[in-house]
Amino acid sequence: MPEYLALHYLYWKESEIVAKLLMDQLTKSYDNKTQAVKDFNLEVEDGEFIVFVGPSGCGKSTTLRMIAGLEDITSGTFSIDGKKMNDMEPKDRDIAMVFQNYALYPHMTVYENMAFSLKLKKMPKAEIKARVKNAAEILGLMDYLNRKPKALSGGQRQRVALGRAIVRDAKLFLMDEPLSNLDSKLRVQMRTEISKLHQRLKTTTIYVTHDQTEAMTMATRIVIMKDGVIQQVGTPKEVYDQPVNMFVAGFIGSPAMNFFPGRIEGDYFITGQTKLWIPTGALPEGQDKKEIVIGLRPEHISHTAHVDETTVSVKLDVVELMGSEYMVYGKLEDQPFVGRVEANIELEAGMVFPMAFDLEKARFFDPVTEERIK
Amino acid sequence: MRTKDFAYWLFLAPVLIALTLVVIVPMLLGVYYSFTSWNGITTGEFVGFQNYINLLQDERFLDSLWFTTKFAIVSVILINFIGLSLALIVTSRIKTSSLLRTTFFMPNLIGGLILGFIWQFIFIKVFASVGEMIGMDSLQVWLSTTETGFWGLVILMSWQMAGYIMVIYIAYLQGLPKELIEASEIDGANSFQRFRYIVFPLVAPAFTVSMFLTLSNTFKLYDQNLSLTGGGPYNSTEMVAMEIFNTAFVQNTFAYAQAKAIIFFVIVAIVALFQVYWNKRREVEL
Numbered sequence: 148m149p150e151y152l153a154l155h156y157l158y159w160k161e162s163e164i165v166a167k168l169l170m171d172q173l174t175k176s177y178d179n180k181t182q183a184v185k186d187f188n189l190e191v192e193d194g195e196f197i198v199f200v201g202p203s204g205c206g207k208s209t210t211l212r213m214i215a216g217l218e219d220i221t222s223g224t225f226s227i228d229g230k231k232m233n234d235m236e237p238k239d240r241d242i243a244m245v246f247q248n249y250a251l252y253p254h255m256t257v258y259e260n261m262a263f264s265l266k267l268k269k270m271p272k273a274e275i276k277a278r279v280k281n282a283a284e285i286l287g288l289m290d291y292l293n294r295k296p297k298a299l300s301g302g303q304r305q306r307v308a309l310g311r312a313i314v315r316d317a318k319l320f321l322m323d324e325p326l327s328n329l330d331s332k333l334r335v336q337m338r339t340e341i342s343k344l345h346q347r348l349k350t351t352t353i354y355v356t357h358d359q360t361e362a363m364t365m366a367t368r369i370v371i372m373k374d375g376v377i378q379q380v381g382t383p384k385e386v387y388d389q390p391v392n393m394f395v396a397g398f399i400g401s402p403a404m405n406f407f408p409g410r411i412e413g414d415y416f417i418t419g420q421t422k423l424w425i426p427t428g429a430l431p432e433g434q435d436k437k438e439i440v441i442g443l444r445p446e447h448i449s450h451t452a453h454v455d456e457t458t459v460s461v462k463l464d465v466v467e468l469m470g471s472e473y474m475v476y477g478k479l480e481d482q483p484f485v486g487r488v489e490a491n492i493e494l495e496a497g498m499v500f501p502m503a504f505d506l507e508k509a510r511f512f513d514p515v516t517e518e519r520i521k
Numbered sequence: 522m523r524t525k526d527f528a529y530w531l532f533l534a535p536v537l538i539a540l541t542l543v544v545i546v547p548m549l550l551g552v553y554y555s556f557t558s559w560n561g562i563t564t565g566e567f568v569g570f571q572n573y574i575n576l577l578q579d580e581r582f583l584d585s586l587w588f589t590t591k592f593a594i595v596s597v598i599l600i601n602f603i604g605l606s607l608a609l610i611v612t613s614r615i616k617t618s619s620l621l622r623t624t625f626f627m628p629n630l631i632g633g634l635i636l637g638f639i640w641q642f643i644f645i646k647v648f649a650s651v652g653e654m655i656g657m658d659s660l661q662v663w664l665s666t667t668e669t670g671f672w673g674l675v676i677l678m679s680w681q682m683a684g685y686i687m688v689i690y691i692a693y694l695q696g697l698p699k700e701l702i703e704a705s706e707i708d709g710a711n712s713f714q715r716f717r718y719i720v721f722p723l724v725a726p727a728f729t730v731s732m733f734l735t736l737s738n739t740f741k742l743y744d745q746n747l748s749l750t751g752g753g754p755y756n757s758t759e760m761v762a763m764e765i766f767n768t769a770f771v772q773n774t775f776a777y778a779q780a781k782a783i784i785f786f787v788i789v790a791i792v793a794l795f796q797v798y799w800n801k802r803r804e805v806e807l
Contacts, residue, residue, distance in 0.1 A: 236706075238706060242707065252701060
């Protein structure tokens with residue numbers, strides 16, 4: 148290959164690829180009865196890393212597969228750069244996809260796996276070689292190019308699957324729970340690698356996971372789904388700090404947010420025999436004498452030295468030492484909760500301990516609609 | 522290691538005894554008889570390799586061997602081709618696929634002799650009438666020449682076995698991970714490329730099994746041969762199994778037939794084993 152070509156291909160990835168996605172009232176139903184995805188609206192800007200997250204069966208994978216063209220779209224439109232994609236074959240959509248169990252071709256070597264799509268495009272051999280080598284270098288696969296997938300570890304296979312996607316130079320990357328087959332240590336490592344890869348390639352990516360940690364750490368924006376319906380779309384910080392309803396509040400964050408049902412009386416939150424003071428300004432207006440659910444994250448329930456109107460003595464059922472902090476499990480008026488206590492004191496299960504409930508940080512929810520009260 | 526204890530042999534005994542009585546002993550006896558002048562009643566005397574020397578000069582035997590080989594090659598290719606095609610059809614998203622599966626498999630449920638007679642009627646009567654109607658002379662007097670007899674047998678055998686082989690291919694096709702097919706779709710493969718580069722290499726294990734079954738079945742064909750052409754005209758469509766049968770039970774030269782049978786066995790075994798060895802090398806584990 149002439150040198151100027153080699154140089155060109157060396158930088159081929161750095162070239163700008165614009166992909167703006169629009170999903171307008173996307174719906175998927177089976178047999179006109181069960182609706183897997185309902186009225187899915189989303190606009191994705193170029194270069195975003197969007198994560199679809201939700202419990203299994205929430206329609207996130209179905210949505211991804213509609214975007215890929217592996218499932219028919221029942222109604223609504225999906226377009227890339229203003230071009231309607233509904234009836235396009237997957238191969239004409241200029242997308243690359245990484246599957247949960249890698250889906251590597253077992254009879255092909257790593258090189259052949261990565262080169263396959265380029266070969267089908269009838270790309271010149273020299274260019275295929277340059278691209279595959281470039282991707283292999285990025286992913287640290289240079290030594291494995293002649294191996295078959297069977298002779299690779301899970302992490303390496305996942306890299307090949309990524310490699311197969313990046314050689315394509317596609318407009319859009321789709322990833323369907325790509326890390327769920329890896330052990331936890333490798334998962335964390337690959338997580339950062341995928342994030343780095345995205346920062347480097349800047350390709351618009353849609354990533355599906357059921358793991359809220361992956362969503363929080365990787366996404367530029369998170370789409371939280373439940374029962375085929377989008378609950379909230381926002382940056383990780385937004386969905387963590389400003390969840391729109393109890394589902395989002397409980398799903399995002401680990402350990403999950405604690406919920407306490409009760410009643411508002413003036414500046415106080417009453418649950419059972421317990422009365423907690425709500426700092427002025429924290430409580431939304433017009434809630435006096437109303438039933439309410441308070442959501443409080445574990446980091447806002449912690450140990451305190453002085454007892455006042457925000458503290459309750461609680462018997463600790465379980466104490467988990469995480470190193471720098473304890474996770475303490477107790478009950479407030481029969482409502483189990485998790486708190487976080489710094490590990491500079493000695494704690495053990497069975498102790499009765501004053502815990503501070505920092506209601507200034509609380510989120511308030513309607514007990515019936517489960518929507519957040521602002 | 523307690524594998525070689527009493528219980529081990531006890532459980533193995535029924536199979537070992539049965540195998541010895543019905544396979545190994547007759548086999549060894551057969552080998553012995555092939556060196557004698559056994560005529561089915563008296564054992565006769567030991568004649569050394571005389572039977573083997575004779576059969577090398579026996580044109581009728583060699584012709585039938587050659588005819589059988591040609592038949593086996595053409596049939597194996599055709600049966601596997603049709604079987605795989607049918608399997609691809611019924612595993613694609615068509616509504617009548619389970620009805621089609623049953624239909625394609627049906628011929629396999631009919632006995633070989635009956636099939637032979639059915640097809641004899643089709644070749645002789647139906648072909649002739651159709652030929653008359655559309656004015657095609659080539660459809661007349663089927664089975665009365667070596668050519669038409671050969672193709673008649675090939676058609677009959679393909680019709681019968683393709684459905685059976687289809688079932689094997691279906692099993693393997695359905696075992697292919699769906700993601701691989703989807704990945705190839707996204708990689709840009711059209712349906713032909715998908716078959717050529719992904720499906721075909723991955724159903725290689727099915728080839729090994731199907732080739733083995735079709736090879737041994739076509740080589741050993743007897744009943745369809747008997748009922749369709751009866752070996753005629755002039756023994757020109759007589760296959761090895763039938764030739765050996767005639768040598769033994771029509772000409773009453775049992776020892777001679779036994780020698781032929783052993784040669785036949787060796788050939789089939791070599792071909793089948795070589796085929797399995799060859800195909801195994803192409804297989805990949807999923």
